[in-house]
Amino acid sequence: MNIGWRLGVLAVAFATLFSILTLRLWSIQVTAATDYEEAAQNNLVKFVDTPAPRGQIHDINGVVLADNRNARVAVIEGALVSRAGRDQLVRNLAAFSGKTAAEIGELVDEAQARGDRIVVVPELTDEQVVFLAEHPEDFLGVRIVETPVRVYVNGELAPDVLGYIGRPDADDLEKPGIKPTDVLGKAGVEREYDGVIRGTSGRIKYRINARGEILDQLGEQLPSPGGTVILTIDSPIQEVLNSSLDQGLALARELHREGGCVPRDADPGCPVRATGVVLDVTDGSVLAMSSIPAFDPNIFVEGVSEEEWARLNSQAVFNNFAIQGLYAPASTFKTVAYIAALEEGIFPQEVDTHQGLYDCDGLLEFRFNDGSRQVYNDWLADGHGEIDLHGGLQASCDLYFWEIALKVWNGRGSEYDQDLLQQWARKFGFDKTSGIDLPFERRGLIPDEDWFTTAQEETPLLVRDTPWAGGDVMNIVIGQGSVLATPLQLANAYAAMVNGGTVWQPRVVDRVETADGTVLDNPPFAASALELGERTDELLRFDLQQAVNGSRGTARTAFANFGENVELVGGKTGTGEVIKGTGDEPEDVDTALFVGVAPINDPKYVVVVIIERGGSGGRIAAPTAARVLQFLLNGADGVTDVGAGEESD
């Protein structure tokens, strides 16, 4: 038997198989060797990010408001968790942290999927640190890292300005370079200046083995800390503003109901909030900004119970009402018409100059074309007697300003531009955001016919169906109707009125000092400069001073116990009429406003205080602001407790 040829075929077949293997070996080891060498290197090099400490936030005096402390945190390094060790790790971590295996499993898988770090235990005790350090083999892929954690040194001092931090939301993640594990500024300066505060994370290059154990550190790029932000906020002023608003709000609640009250649906008249701004009129710097009730931004770092969160959120404490609260400026808005009157020479019928007398008898009849008439009543039923423009402002005579509005309305299309008064308001920054370096600022509203007709079309249920009329303009001049402004807008407008016409773009940050020592200045910026008549601001300041100091001034009683330097204070009260509640006895929930200016001979500060549902401006807002002004003019020793003034406009 001859099996020779069949064996020959087999030999050839075997030789072919060996040749295939050899060729393949050649192609992998020789032709493509460098690729594989690289892949082999990458197998054992892993990068781990180290978070940068957020930059500090200081007040203008260098007082640290936001700092960092180091917390020891247990993190799962996704890049270091081995495939084989995953289940074991989940079991051990669940036992260690007290979380369920399912929760831990999710965290581990997420960390692995992203190749990133995820915190499992946010703050380790000493015992826990020791335990982890002694059992590294049971926690492969888990590391203890010292992580900078935000601390707000005096949390409730200026939360509205500082803002708070948090994890990125879906929108944030769209931005380049944002990882789900990052911490971002969510509000206030923390948000607005997040780019400079956040810093740049560092990176550690490790050599690891297949089980994810770190063999050695190959290199480290240190994190670059965020820059230090220096605010324009002046802590002592901020503190006095806070305590004054606290006292003012408490007083308002006491006045509403003996023993105070708690805002709730059943008590719609209970004052809910006090908001204030102190602005430097010479450069637009915000020296203090606050709304009460406040919150402690540390809760966003340490966590907060759901109930506490719900309670705080129901009071809208996380909103910065100084730039987000919209209020009818009421009589504080009369200064706009006052200036327009001086500049344009618009005075009541039969009055030719600002000194011309007008009989403010408390009653204004407005006749319509069809012969019907409407009667407007001044806030003071008997009126203020014979007064000129100055008396009108000091005593806050509605009639005088209505007459100005009527004059414009009646002369519309010929003598005057129909929107003349609104234009003046806009010149002072109303109806647009001030451009302050804080997020979520609202623009307010100065209504005009265009706005009105658009609103009629778009939201017919909210607007009456008759045409825009002179009455609407009358409402505007006294800051009512649909006029809305933020406390900051009001402060900024007054600043421009008393500083000779410069409308500043307000700022809360003075400069940023980066980690490498570079100083990024945020200098004052004049948004516009109005050319006002030579004597306009002088006259205005005199009248504001009289409103506080004069015999018929609406803020007179509020400042009766001011102490020395009261003559250096000027101001204007306002009471925004708001009707809330239903039924037979709708509750009066007026907004109390006061704008103070000091020193009135050479203005430096504007102080705005608004107490929501606080009632009369002269009674509650003016004394609250007075306490801040006492501090500004007379120092800490000059400050007295807030006491109610006389009810006035």
Add this chain to the structure above:
Amino acid sequence: MVLTTRRTEPVTILQRERSLRPDLLLVLPYLALSALGIVMVYTASAPRNELLGIDPGTTVRRHIIFVILGFAVFIAASLIGGRTLRSLSIPFYTGSVVALALVLAFGRELKGAQRWIEIGPLQLQPSEFAKMAVILALAVLLANAGAELKWNHIAAAVFLVGLPAALIFRQPDLGTMLVFAFVSVVMLFVGGTTLRQLAFIALTASVMAVALFQVGAIEQYQIQRVTSFLDGGADRENANYNHLQSQIAIGSGGIFGKGLFAEDATQTNLSFVPEQSSDFIFTAVGEQLGFVGGTIVLGLYAMIAWRLLVAAANGRDRFSQMVAVGIAALLVFHVFVNVGMTLRMVPVTGLPLPFLSAGGTFFIAMSLGLGLAHSVWMRRSPVPDE
């Protein structure tokens, strides 16, 4: 290459004795591979054991015991005469089938497959010996059949291979089944099948496979195992990972390799390749000894394969020839599938690399097979010039 020698003179006692000298061209590569295997198993297992906190030498010591046992088996098998072996073949085959059945009934489950049976402290894999048993049984069948294979021989061959294959399928061990298929086809081909008969076998196998699926004799999980095997592993990602890591390790070796225990032979030292001391031992060779080392290893296998074919060509009878052919096919198939797997050419099947992989039963079984084939050479038809 001369594969056959013509018998021209009558055999004398003297010549017979002289011919009992070992075939050094087969023995030396066998020894070289075994020695290299010990080194490779150590390099691949020591760092891993260290990580696990056990003595780094644990794996290799165990392996060395099996190597020594294997050498003994090799020598013993080399001395078994053809006639004795032939008479033992059928009992051996029967015993293997029974052992497979026992594994199925009482076997220990390892990595999802019942392949092991424990006899005292020893864990044996009967399927490794079943490979040998099938070769011997087929050799008996083909020897009895004579030069011309009839259809009833083919049917008997299908049955002989099919029975243990079915038992292994129940275990399941698809790598071994493929070994059966390859080895039996090679043996039948050399044994004289016509192409038509080979085609018939292929057809029967396909029809049977389909029929098994149709009548539901195969459970769902078995189908999954088959399909996942065809996909490249039950856990596809895992299998790909093994595959990729293995390829990276070999590729990073370059021409000359990184050297044994070299600091930068990181894939081996840092345990990136899974199952490295057993199924993926060739990656340790590839990374540490490079293309040169890998080629030498392949060359050693090729040399053994060549010597086995020469032994077959010179076998004194048809049974001996068939045994040598079967062993050659067994060896070549294991080498090709295993090395091919580490080079990412064929799916991960779990076939170890002869003489190099750690894994006791397999080393002993392969030594037995090689010894039997060696015996064929030693008792070959006498050659005039020897």
